[in-house]
Structures are given as structure tokens and as C-alpha cells.
Amino acid sequence: MTEGIRIDARDAAPTIRGEQGHLLAALLAYFAAHLLIQMTVTGSLERDEAEIVYLAQQLQLGYGTQPPLYAWLQWLAFSMFGLNLFALALPKVLILLALYLGMYRAARPLIGVHGALAAAASLVLFPQIGWESLRDLTHSVLLTSVACATLWCYFAVLRKPDARGYALFGLLVGLGLQTKYNFGIFLAGLVCASLLVREHRHVLWNRKVVIAAGTAFLVFLPHGAWLMQNLDAAAAGTVRKLAEGAGEAGYLDNVGAGLASLLSATLAFAVLPVLVYLFALRRLRKQIAFDLRAPESRFFLCLYASFLALLVAIVLTGEVGKIKDRWMMPLLFSLPLALFAVAPRLPRRAAFERLRPVVVAVGLLVLILLPMRTWFGPALGKIAPPHHPYPELASELVRRFPATTTVVTEGTLIAGNLHFEQPRLRTLLLEHAIRSEERLAGQVLLVMDEDATPGWLDRFRQACPQAQVTEQGRIRLGYRFGGKGSMTFDYVHLNVEDTTCCCQS
Structure with missing residues (x-):
């Protein structure tokens, strides 16, 4: 059944196969080049990279404010290839490859092979996809890729509404909800649009929807059970991020700030x-x-109207002051596809040929600027996490305390970098160590940077009164890649004699 969807059949099969091969070859070459660059630039890890290294130390059903799917994939890569730059970069490269190919496959039945090539290639033009995704982003990249796969599956089910298609759609929904929780906005918008378009509604909304709903429920169930037991911890980070920029001036001011932030994003x-x-x-x-x-x-x-209505409704709560541009990735990545869909007379081959040199130039520029940002940033006064001296810090800590294997720190940037440089170091966040029931016995090292919350040592000792300080000091290390200035790290070495001691608030 194909009612409700216009299939473009103007492309001959040899043309489709040839163009698909060219697209796949170009994407493989592009991401292989990025992978090679990633492995040769030896800077410290970016924030999202360090966070995922910290989270992937062990398998869990949930990881605080972040859903678990990317951490599971990263854990699998580390288990297969070891804790190294190749294993760190590989999941993201494969996810981005799936995103570009998924956009092509979703677009081809709607707008033809050349329109699909243009839509897929245009993804590199979005700064958050073409630049930020390669530089640092993790969960948002996976979210966008799964959203794209869900959109492809939606149109596939529309063309052939069989039970297998509904089951696959449910699988993608269950996985999507475990990438980032704002996948729910994408899903709600998709459902609303499907119900509002009569041709889609008549084809899709039947008893087979139960198959999709049941599959999604089963896939999400393990993490969902964890989520219900840890709802406060999971929601805290999201609520805090949404509330950024929302002051105490009043409801109307907060709504105005939220709407302005939505427009800006x-x-x-x-x-x-x-x-x-x-x-x-x-x-x-x-x-x-x-x-x-x-x-x-x-x-x-x-x-898009549904997305806008949902976001405005969230802003109208008065609790949202900051909407980040990367949150638009799963909502607006399909804009090039939508343009070709609503402008069917636009000559797609000509459009693709005019867009191709621009896309190639932008892609090459990204590959050139990414390593240059690390190598030459300090000379321009731009200090970023790759310039932080975490490798030197890890080596110094291991030299001073060779028998210590547990490090407690306040942020994932330090925690992930220390564990990445010295895999034998088990790292914990201070807040998690205080609130969890994990046993902290033997030698424990607390390490904090200049931005640490005052009173961190008192908080730890109050939670673990059996801990005895054996050494306390400060390490000052210069920025990497010739950066002017230095970073200061305070450390406290403790001995927890009582093996029954658990950190509890």
C-alpha cells in the first residue's frame, strides 16, 4: 500500500547503485580521515568524551542524568579494542556514518536519488552536525542518528505497513528513548504530524500500532525500571540545564528569555x-x-509545527531559560529533505551539482580546522580542554602514589581523562561517592582543580569519617601545546582502614 506517499521513480536502477556507491565511498573516506586525525592529535579529551569514558567504566542500567545507550556502545568498543583513541572515536564515526546513510535512505523514495544525495550531503552544513559532532558531542549524535533511522522507518512502514515494519519502528523508539530523553519531543512531533495528515493516518493507525508500542515498551523496560527508581537523579541534570538563564525576575521575564533562547538556538x-x-x-x-x-x-x-508547539509549551512553564542549539539536532536535521519535498519542481540533479562543491569545501575545512584548533589554539589565546595537562597529572599521581587505584574528583572532565590516561585508576565523582553505597576501602586519592566547590574535603570526611589523611598537597602543571599559564590541582591522599566504611550522606 502506498497511499499517502509519493514515490519518485525517475531514477534508473544503475544510477541508484552507482550514486549509492559513490556516497558510501565518500563517507568512508571522510570518516576514515577523521579517525586518523583523531588518533594523531594527542590532546586531552573534550568534555563529552571524558564523560563517556567515565561512564563506560562499567555497565549499568542507568548513568545519572544521561541515558545509557551510548555508554553501552562505548563500553563494548573499549572491551573489544582496549582503552585507546581508536576505540573512543570508533562508535561516533559509525554513528555519524549511519546518520548520513540513513538520511539518504529516508529521502530517496521521496525526492529521488539526487535529491537524497543533496539532503544527506547537506548534513555537514549544520554546524552542530558537521563540526561539533566531530569535535566533542556524543549522546546528541546518537540521538540524531536514531531519530533519522526512525524517520526512515516511518516512511518505510507507510509504503509497506506490515508487522515487521511496525516492530522495527518500536525497536527504534525504544532505543531512541535511551539515547537522550528529549527523543520524546521528536517522537511526540512525529506522532502528531502522522495524525494530522489524513493519508498517513488512514494507512498507519490501525491495530498493528500495538506491535510497535509493545516492542518499544520491552526494549525500554530495563532502563525504564531503573529510571523509576532513580527519577530524581536522572531528572536533576535535565532540569538544571533547562533552568539556566531563568532568573527570579518573574514569569513573563522567564518566558521571554526562553522564547528568545529558542529563536537563537x-x-x-x-x-x-x-x-x-x-x-x-x-x-x-x-x-x-x-x-x-x-x-x-x-x-x-x-x-515542524508540532515541534514548535511542544517547545513553546515547555517554555511557557516559566522554568526554561536556556535552549541550546544542539538540542535542535534531532528536530531539524531533516530540513534539506523537507525543502525538496515541498518544492517538487526543483531540478534535483542541478541542485545537487551546485551544492556538491560547497559541501566538499566545508567537509575539507572541518578536517583541516579540527586538528589546528588543538595545535594552534594556545597561540591565539584559545585554551580548551585538549590543552589541559591531564596526561601529565595522571603520570604524576601514579608516580607519587603507585599503590592507589581509586581517585575521587568533582567533574567528569578530570575523572574521564585520568582513567583514560591510566586505566588502572578507578575514578568516582565526589557527589556519587558520597551518595552511593559503594565501598571505599584502602588508599583513596581526592583530586580537585581550581573550580572545585569549596569544602569538598570536609564533605568527603563527613561522609566517610573513618578516612585518615596521609598526605595533602598541590600540583601545578603548564598547559599543553605551548599554552601560556598553568592549572593547579589540589590532592588529598587518604587511608580508609575500616573495610566496612561506605560513603553515605
Whole structure:
């Protein structure tokens, strides 16, 4: 059954196979180059990278504020290849490869092979996908990739609404909810758009929906059970991030700040590809005619309208002051596909040929600038986490305390970097160590940087009164890659004699 979806059959099979091969070869070469660069640039880990190294120390059903799926994949990579840069970068590279291929597969039945190539290649134009995803992002990359796969599966089920398709859709939904919790916004928008488009509603909404719902429930159930038992811990980080920028001036001021932040985040995400399209397709503008009557055109309009309504509703609570541009990734990644869908008369081959050199130039620029940011950033006065002296700190701590294997610190940036440089060091966050029931026995090392919360040692000793301080000091290390200045780290070495001592608040 194909009612409600317009299938573009203008592309011959040899053309499809040839273009698919070219796309796959280009993507493999691009991400292989990135992987090679990642392994040769020996800077400290970025924030998200350090966080995922910290989380992947062990398998858990939940990891505080972050859903577990990326940490599971990273744990698997470390288990197979060891704790190294290759294993750290490999999951993200494969996820990004799946994102680009998923966009192509989702778009091809709707807008033809050349339109699909243009839509997939255009992903590199979004700064948060083309640049930030390669630089640091983890969970958001996986979220966007699963959202893209879900969109592809949605249209596949629309073309062939069989039980297997509904089960696959449910599987992707269950996995998506374990990438980041704001996958729920994408899912809600998708459901709303599906219900609002009559042709889609008549095809999809039948008893087979139970198959999708049941599959999603079973896939999400293990983490969902953990989530219900740890709801406060899981929600705390999300609530804190949403509340950034929301002051105490009053409801209207907070709503105004939230709406302004929403507009700013949307523009930051979409303005570059929009400008590129306006420039590259300027000679084709007379052939652009929007057709809002087709089901797929109305679907995308309803999809984005639903996203907007959901986000505005969240802002209207008065509790949201800051919306980050990377939160737009799973919501707006399909904009190029939507453009070709609502402008069916746009010559797709010509559009792709005009976009291709720009996309290639942007991709090459990203590959060049990523390592240069690390190598030459300090000379320009730009100090970032890769310039922090965590490898030197890890070596110094191991030299001074060779028998110590447990390190407690306050942030995942330090914790992940120390464990990555010295895998034998088990790292814990101070807050987790205080609140958890994990046993801390023997030699324990507390390490904090200049940004640590005052009173951190008193908090630890209050929670673990049996701990005895054996040494306390300070280590000052210069920035890496010639950066001017230095970082100071305070450390306290303790001996927990009583093996029954557990850190409890």
C-alpha cells in the first residue's frame, strides 16, 4: 500500500547503485580521515568524551542524568579494542556514518536519488552536525542518528505497513528513548504530524500500532525500571540545564528569555545551511514552486509545527531559560529533505551539482580546522580542554602514589581523562561517592582543580569519617601545546582502614 506517499521513480536502477556507491565511498573516506586525525592529535579529551569514558567504566542500567545507550556502545568498543583513541572515536564515526546513510535512505523514495544525495550531503552544513559532532558531542549524535533511522522507518512502514515494519519502528523508539530523553519531543512531533495528515493516518493507525508500542515498551523496560527508581537523579541534570538563564525576575521575564533562547538556538542551527542553499541555488530560484497539497509536504509542515508547539509549551512553564542549539539536532536535521519535498519542481540533479562543491569545501575545512584548533589554539589565546595537562597529572599521581587505584574528583572532565590516561585508576565523582553505597576501602586519592566547590574535603570526611589523611598537597602543571599559564590541582591522599566504611550522606 502506498497511499499517502509519493514515490519518485525517475531514477534508473544503475544510477541508484552507482550514486549509492559513490556516497558510501565518500563517507568512508571522510570518516576514515577523521579517525586518523583523531588518533594523531594527542590532546586531552573534550568534555563529552571524558564523560563517556567515565561512564563506560562499567555497565549499568542507568548513568545519572544521561541515558545509557551510548555508554553501552562505548563500553563494548573499549572491551573489544582496549582503552585507546581508536576505540573512543570508533562508535561516533559509525554513528555519524549511519546518520548520513540513513538520511539518504529516508529521502530517496521521496525526492529521488539526487535529491537524497543533496539532503544527506547537506548534513555537514549544520554546524552542530558537521563540526561539533566531530569535535566533542556524543549522546546528541546518537540521538540524531536514531531519530533519522526512525524517520526512515516511518516512511518505510507507510509504503509497506506490515508487522515487521511496525516492530522495527518500536525497536527504534525504544532505543531512541535511551539515547537522550528529549527523543520524546521528536517522537511526540512525529506522532502528531502522522495524525494530522489524513493519508498517513488512514494507512498507519490501525491495530498493528500495538506491535510497535509493545516492542518499544520491552526494549525500554530495563532502563525504564531503573529510571523509576532513580527519577530524581536522572531528572536533576535535565532540569538544571533547562533552568539556566531563568532568573527570579518573574514569569513573563522567564518566558521571554526562553522564547528568545529558542529563536537563537533555531537560527544558530539552521542559518548556515539556509544561506548556503540561497547562494548555491540562486540560479534555480525561478524553478522553485512550493506544493503544499502533497501529503509529504503537509507532513513536514505539521512535523515542524508540532515541534514548535511542544517547545513553546515547555517554555511557557516559566522554568526554561536556556535552549541550546544542539538540542535542535534531532528536530531539524531533516530540513534539506523537507525543502525538496515541498518544492517538487526543483531540478534535483542541478541542485545537487551546485551544492556538491560547497559541501566538499566545508567537509575539507572541518578536517583541516579540527586538528589546528588543538595545535594552534594556545597561540591565539584559545585554551580548551585538549590543552589541559591531564596526561601529565595522571603520570604524576601514579608516580607519587603507585599503590592507589581509586581517585575521587568533582567533574567528569578530570575523572574521564585520568582513567583514560591510566586505566588502572578507578575514578568516582565526589557527589556519587558520597551518595552511593559503594565501598571505599584502602588508599583513596581526592583530586580537585581550581573550580572545585569549596569544602569538598570536609564533605568527603563527613561522609566517610573513618578516612585518615596521609598526605595533602598541590600540583601545578603548564598547559599543553605551548599554552601560556598553568592549572593547579589540589590532592588529598587518604587511608580508609575500616573495610566496612561506605560513603553515605
